[in-house]
Amino acid sequence: MFKSIKSILKEGTIGQEITLKGWVRTFRSNRFIAINDGSTIENIQAVVNFENFNEIFLKRITTGAAIEVTGSIVESQGKGQAVEILVKEMQILGDSDPEIYPIQPKKHSLEFLREHAHLRIRTNTFGAVMRVRSTLAYAIHKYFQDNGFFYVNTPIITGSDAEGAGEMFRVTTLDAKNPPLTQEGNIDYKKDFFGKETNLTVSGQLEGETFAMALGKIYTFGPTFRAENSNTSRHLAEFWMIEPEVAFLDLVGNMDLAEDFIKYVLKYTLETCREDIEFLEKRLQEEEKTKPQNERSEFSLIEKLEFVIHNNFKRVSYTEAIDILKNSKPNRNKKFSYLIDEWGADLQSEHERYLVEKHFKSPVILYDYPAKIKAFYMRLNEDGKTVRAMDILFPGIGEIVGGSQREERYDVLVEKIKAMGIDQKELWWYLDLRKFGTAVHSGFGLGFERLVLFTTGMTNIRDVIPYPRTPQNAEF
Amino acid sequence: MFKSIKSILKEGTIGQEITLKGWVRTFRSNRFIAINDGSTIENIQAVVNFENFNEIFLKRITTGAAIEVTGSIVESQGKGQAVEILVKEMQILGDSDPEIYPIQPKKHSLEFLREHAHLRIRTNTFGAVMRVRSTLAYAIHKYFQDNGFFYVNTPIITGSDAEGAGEMFRVTTLDAKNPPLTQEGNIDYKKDFFGKETNLTVSGQLEGETFAMALGKIYTFGPTFRAENSNTSRHLAEFWMIEPEVAFLDLVGNMDLAEDFIKYVLKYTLETCREDIEFLEKRLQEEEKTKPQNERSEFSLIEKLEFVIHNNFKRVSYTEAIDILKNSKPNRNKKFSYLIDEWGADLQSEHERYLVEKHFKSPVILYDYPAKIKAFYMRLNEDGKTVRAMDILFPGIGEIVGGSQREERYDVLVEKIKAMGIDQKELWWYLDLRKFGTAVHSGFGLGFERLVLFTTGMTNIRDVIPYPRTPQNAEF
Numbered sequence: 001m002f003k004s005i006k007s008i009l010k011e012g013t014i015g016q017e018i019t020l021k022g023w024v025r026t027f028r029s030n031r032f033i034a035i036n037d038g039s040t041i042e043n044i045q046a047v048v049n050f051e052n053f054n055e056i057f058l059k060r061i062t063t064g065a066a067i068e069v070t071g072s073i074v075e076s077q078g079k080g081q082a083v084e085i086l087v088k089e090m091q092i093l094g095d096s097d098p099e100i101y102p103i104q105p106k107k108h109s110l111e112f113l114r115e116h117a118h119l120r121i122r123t124n125t126f127g128a129v130m131r132v133r134s135t136l137a138y139a140i141h142k143y144f145q146d147n148g149f150f151y152v153n154t155p156i157i158t159g160s161d162a163e164g165a166g167e168m169f170r171v172t173t174l175d176a177k178n179p180p181l182t183q184e185g186n187i188d189y190k191k192d193f194f195g196k197e198t199n200l201t202v203s204g205q206l207e208g209e210t211f212a213m214a215l216g217k218i219y220t221f222g223p224t225f226r227a228e229n230s231n232t233s234r235h236l237a238e239f240w241m242i243e244p245e246v247a248f249l250d251l252v253g254n255m256d257l258a259e260d261f262i263k264y265v266l267k268y269t270l271e272t273c274r275e276d277i278e279f280l281e282k283r284l285q286e287e288e289k290t291k292p293q294n295e296r297s298e299f300s301l302i303e304k305l306e307f308v309i310h311n312n313f314k315r316v317s318y319t320e321a322i323d324i325l326k327n328s329k330p331n332r333n334k335k336f337s338y339l340i341d342e343w344g345a346d347l348q349s350e351h352e353r354y355l356v357e358k359h360f361k362s363p364v365i366l367y368d369y370p371a372k373i374k375a376f377y378m379r380l381n382e383d384g385k386t387v388r389a390m391d392i393l394f395p396g397i398g399e400i401v402g403g404s405q406r407e408e409r410y411d412v413l414v415e416k417i418k419a420m421g422i423d424q425k426e427l428w429w430y431l432d433l434r435k436f437g438t439a440v441h442s443g444f445g446l447g448f449e450r451l452v453l454f455t456t457g458m459t460n461i462r463d464v465i466p467y468p469r470t471p472q473n474a475e476f
Numbered sequence: 477m478f479k480s481i482k483s484i485l486k487e488g489t490i491g492q493e494i495t496l497k498g499w500v501r502t503f504r505s506n507r508f509i510a511i512n513d514g515s516t517i518e519n520i521q522a523v524v525n526f527e528n529f530n531e532i533f534l535k536r537i538t539t540g541a542a543i544e545v546t547g548s549i550v551e552s553q554g555k556g557q558a559v560e561i562l563v564k565e566m567q568i569l570g571d572s573d574p575e576i577y578p579i580q581p582k583k584h585s586l587e588f589l590r591e592h593a594h595l596r597i598r599t600n601t602f603g604a605v606m607r608v609r610s611t612l613a614y615a616i617h618k619y620f621q622d623n624g625f626f627y628v629n630t631p632i633i634t635g636s637d638a639e640g641a642g643e644m645f646r647v648t649t650l651d652a653k654n655p656p657l658t659q660e661g662n663i664d665y666k667k668d669f670f671g672k673e674t675n676l677t678v679s680g681q682l683e684g685e686t687f688a689m690a691l692g693k694i695y696t697f698g699p700t701f702r703a704e705n706s707n708t709s710r711h712l713a714e715f716w717m718i719e720p721e722v723a724f725l726d727l728v729g730n731m732d733l734a735e736d737f738i739k740y741v742l743k744y745t746l747e748t749c750r751e752d753i754e755f756l757e758k759r760l761q762e763e764e765k766t767k768p769q770n771e772r773s774e775f776s777l778i779e780k781l782e783f784v785i786h787n788n789f790k791r792v793s794y795t796e797a798i799d800i801l802k803n804s805k806p807n808r809n810k811k812f813s814y815l816i817d818e819w820g821a822d823l824q825s826e827h828e829r830y831l832v833e834k835h836f837k838s839p840v841i842l843y844d845y846p847a848k849i850k851a852f853y854m855r856l857n858e859d860g861k862t863v864r865a866m867d868i869l870f871p872g873i874g875e876i877v878g879g880s881q882r883e884e885r886y887d888v889l890v891e892k893i894k895a896m897g898i899d900q901k902e903l904w905w906y907l908d909l910r911k912f913g914t915a916v917h918s919g920f921g922l923g924f925e926r927l928v929l930f931t932t933g934m935t936n937i938r939d940v941i942p943y944p945r946t947p948q949n950a951e952f
Contacts, residue, residue: 002724004624004692006624021723021724021915023913024913038626038690038691038692038693039624039692039693065913093914093915093916094884094912094913094914094915096913097911097912100911101912118683118686118905118906118908119686119690119908119912121686121687121690121691122689122690126690127690130626130628130687130691131626131691133629134621134628135621137617137627138617138621138627141613141614141617145610145614148480148482148483148515150607150610151609151610151613151614152610152942153609153613153699153716153942154943155714155942155943155945155952156676156699156701157645157676157701157714158950159952160952167649169633169647169649169669170648170649170652171645171646171647172645172646172648172652173645173646176646176648176650176655176663177655177662177663179652179653181653187652187653193645193703193705193713193947194713194945194948195947195949195950196950200632200647207594207942207943207952210595210597211606211942213598214499214514214597214598214603215514215515215597215603215606215607216480216498216514216515217514217515222698222699223629223698223699225632225633227649227669237633237669237670238631238632238633240629248478248497408570429593429594429952430594432594435572435573436540436570436572436573436577436579437500437540437541437542438569438570439542439569439570440569465629466628466629466630466631466683466687467630467631467683469631469633469670471669471670471671472670472671473671474631474634474670474671474672474674475635476631476636476683476686476905
C-alpha cells in the first residue's frame with residue numbers, strides 16, 4: 001500500500017522503505033524530483049541516482065507527469081525539507097508533454113488559470129485555496145453539529161418567488177421553441193415538469209424556518225442562485241450559502257451566535273490548514289508589493305485572521321452608523337458617490353468599507369435598520385420604523401453575514417406582506433408558522449465564498465470556487 | 477438562559493431550577509404537559525398544579541402551542557421518564573387553535589403529512605427521520621475528512637450534457653414566450669444568461685475527477701437532478717448525492733472504500749441517534765403487522781443495520797450473477813418480468829432484489845459489467861468486453877452505490893466517446909486529464925436519500941427529504 005506525502009512527512013521514520021504516488025512539480029539537475037500528491041501543499045523530494053536509469057526514461061520525468069516511487073526515507077542533505085526519499089525504483093504512470101502542458105513551473109496569471117480551471121488545482125495557490133475551502137466547510141458542519149443544530153437540505157428548485165432576494169433562473173423542461181400556450185396565449189406552465197413555473201432558489205431561509213419551529217436549531221448549507229448581470233469580483237451566479245435558524249432566539253442571541261460561529265471556523269481552519277494559509281500569506285505579500293504603499297494592507301493574512309478570532313466585533317446601530325457617516329470626512333468632502341444626508345438611506349459598499357476599514361478598523365455588526373430597506377420577514381421594532389436586522393461587515397469583503405430576528409406576529413407579518421405587494425397565498429405555509437405555536441426566532445445567511453475569500457486572502461470570488469458561474473460563463 | 481430538553485434529560489440534576497421552551501405535544505388531566513423542543517425525540521413532562529393557574533390560561537395549553545416553563549427538576553412519579561419538571565411559572569408564547577391545527581396527537585397518514593410538509597417535522601416520525609438524516613450527513617463529512625479527503629462543490633448549473641446519466645432540466649433566463657432566435661430560427665442561446673444552453677447537473681463526477689487528479693482524494697456532496705417522469709417511491713427529481721473520487725485507486729480499492737464508508741456512517745449514526753432509530757424501529761414493526769406474514773421482514777431495523785455493519789458485503793461478478801439468475805427458480809418458472817437468458821442482459825430491479833434478498837441475503841457488490849450497458853468513462857477490462865464497474869445493492873433499496881474505475885488511457889477513452897456518439901469537443905477538459913499525468917483512479921456515487929431510507933426504515937423516498945420534488949409537485 002502506498003502512503004500519502006502528508007503522512008510520510010508527518011509520520012515517516014528514517015530508514016523506512018515506502019512507496020508513494022504523485023505528480024512531478026519540478027525535476028532539477030537530473031537528480032531532485034519534487035513530487036506532490038495533493039494531500040498537502042508540501043512536496044517531497046525524491047533523489048535519483050541518474051546512473052541507475054536510462055536517459056530516455058529520465059526525459060519523461062517532466063512537470064505534471066504522474067509517477068510512482070519506491071525508496072527509503074533519509075535525512076535531507078539540502079535545505080527546505082527534513083527528509084527526502086532515496087529512490088530505488090521508479091515508474092512513470094502518465095506522461096506530461098512539456099511542449100503542451102499548460103501548467104509550467106512559473107507564475108501564471110489568475111486569468112490564464114481560470115481558463116484552465118480543470119488544471120489550476122495543480123498549482124500551489126489553488127491547491128491551498130481548495131484545501132482551505134474544504135476545511136472551512138467541515139468546520140461549519142462541526143460547529144453546528146457540536147452545538148446541537150440539525151442540517152437541513154432545503155429545496156433547490158422552488159415554486160415560490162416570494163423571498164424576493166434577487167433575480168431568478170427558470171427551471172423548465174418545456175420545449176424552448178414551441179412551448180405549450182394557454183387559451184389566453186400565455187405559457188402553459190401546468191404542462192411543465194412540476195405543473196407550475198419553477199426557479200432556482202435564492203435562499204433556503206423560509207423553509208429553514210419551518211424546520212427551526214420543529215427541531216429548534218437547524219442550519220442549511222447548499223447552493224443558491226442569482227440571475228443578476230453583475231460581473232464583479234464579489235458576485236457569482238451560483239454560490240454556496242450557510243443559513244442557521246434558531247427557535248426562541250432574539251436578535252442579540254443571533255449576533256452572539258454569528259460571532260461565535262465565525263470565530264470558531266476561522267480558528268479551526270487556521271489550526272488545520274496552517275501550511276496552506278502560510279503559503280497564501282506569502283503569496284499575498286508578494287501581490288501587495290505591486291501596489292502603491294497606501295493601498296497595502298496593514299495586516300498580514302494570519303494577523304488579520306487572528307485579529308478577528310481574538311477581538312469582539314463592534315456592534316453599532318444603523319442610527320449610530322448614519323451619524324458617523326454623516327460627519328465623516330469623505331461625506332463632508334463629497335468623496336462618497338452616494339452622500340449620506342439623512343436617516344433612512346441605504347448603505348452602499350463605500351459606506352460599509354469606511355465604517356469597517358477606516359472608522360472602526362474591526363469587523364462591525366450593524367443592527368436595527370430602517371424597515372423600508374429590509375425584507376418583509378424581519379421583526380418590526382417597537383419604534384414602528386426599524387427592524388431587528390443585522391449585517392456583519394468584514395474588512396476587504398463587505399457584507400459577509402445578513403440576518404434578522406423574524407416577525408413572529410401573524411397580523412404584523414400579514415400587514416407587511418400586503419404592504420410589499422407579495423402574494424399572500426404563496427406564503428400560506430410560512431404564515432402557518434405564526435398561526436400554530438409561534439415564537440421568537442432568528443437566523444442569518446453567510447455567503448460561503450466570501451468567507452473563503454477572507455480566509456485565503458484571494459481577491460476575486462471566481463478563484464475560491466471550483467468552477468465559477470458568471471454571466472456568459474458556464475465552462476466545464 | 478434556557479436549556480434544551482436533551483441537555484436537561486442528560487445532565488439535569490434533581491432540585492435544579494431550570495427554564496425551558498418548546499411545543500406542547502399533549503396535556504393530560506389538566507396536570508401533565510408533554511413538551512418537545514426538537515433537540516431529541518423524548519418529551520419532557522411538566523407537572524402543573526392547576527390550582528395555581530386560571531382556567532382560561534390552562535385551556536390555551538393545546539397541542540402545538542409554544543410555551544415557556546420554569547420549575548425544578550424532580551424525580552418522576554410516573555412511568556416512562558426518570559425526571560420531570562414541577563412547574564413554578566409558565567408562559568404561552570404562541571397559541572395553537574385545536575380546531576384548526578392539523579397535527580393532532582393521533583396517527584396521520586404519510587400522504588396527509590406530505591401535504592403538510594411544513595408541519596410534519598413536528599411529529600415523532602419526521603423529527604426522528606430528519607435528525608437521522610442530519611447525523612448521516614455529518615458522518616459522511618467526518619468519515620472523508622478524517623481520512624484525508626477534500627470536499628469539493630462541483631457546479632450545479634452545467635453547460636455540458638456529456639455525462640448522459642439522465643434527462644435534464646434546462647436553466648434559463650430567456651423570455652419564455654418570445655425567446656430570441658438565430659437566423660436559422662433556432663433558439664439563440666448565445667443570448668441566454670451563460671451564453672449557451674445550460675442544465676442542472678446530473679452528477680459531479682467528471683468535475684470531481686479533475687480535483688482528484690490534483691488533490692488525490694476528494695468527495696462531493698450536493699444536489700443532483702433528473703427530469704424523468706417517474707412517479708415511484710424510489711425516485712426524486714431533486715436528490716442529494718455523495719461522490720468520492722480517488723487518484724491511484726483501482727476497482728478493488730474502490731469496493732473496499734465504499735464498504736468501509738457505508739459501515740462507518742451507519743455505525744456512527746446508530747450510536748448517535750439510538751433513540752430516534754429505536755422509535756423508527758417500533759414504528760416499522762407496527763407497520764409490518766399490517767402486512768401478510770410472508771411479506772414481513774425477518775430482521776428488525778436495528779438488526780438490519782447491525783447486520784450490514786458487521787458482515788462483509790458479498791462480491792460477485794456480473795458473469796456469476798447471470799449464472800445464478802439464469803438458474804434461479806423465478807427465472808425457470810418465468811416469474812421474472814424480464815427473463816434472463818443470456819450474458820449481456822441489463823439487470824432489472826427484480827433481479828437485483830432476488831440476488832440480495834433471496835439468494836445472498838446480504839448486501840452485494842456486483843462488478844465487471846458488460847461494457848455495453850455502462851457509461852463511457854468506465855475502465856475497459858483486458859477481456860475487451862467488460863468494464864471495471866461496481867454496483868452495491870441493498871435489501872429493500874436496490875442500488876445504493878454505483879461506481880467504477882475510470883478509463884485512464886487517452887486513446888481508449890476517445891474511442892469509447894466516439895462509439896457512443898458523444899461530442900468529443902464538449903469533453904476537452906476531461907480528456908486533458910488523460911493527456912497530462914494520467915493515472916488509475918476510481919470513484920462512486922451514493923444516493924443520499926436511499927441511504928436515509930435504509931437507515932430509517934421508511935419506504936417512500938418522499939418521506940426522507942424535507943421538501944420532495946417530483947413530477948407535478950414543487951410545493952413549499
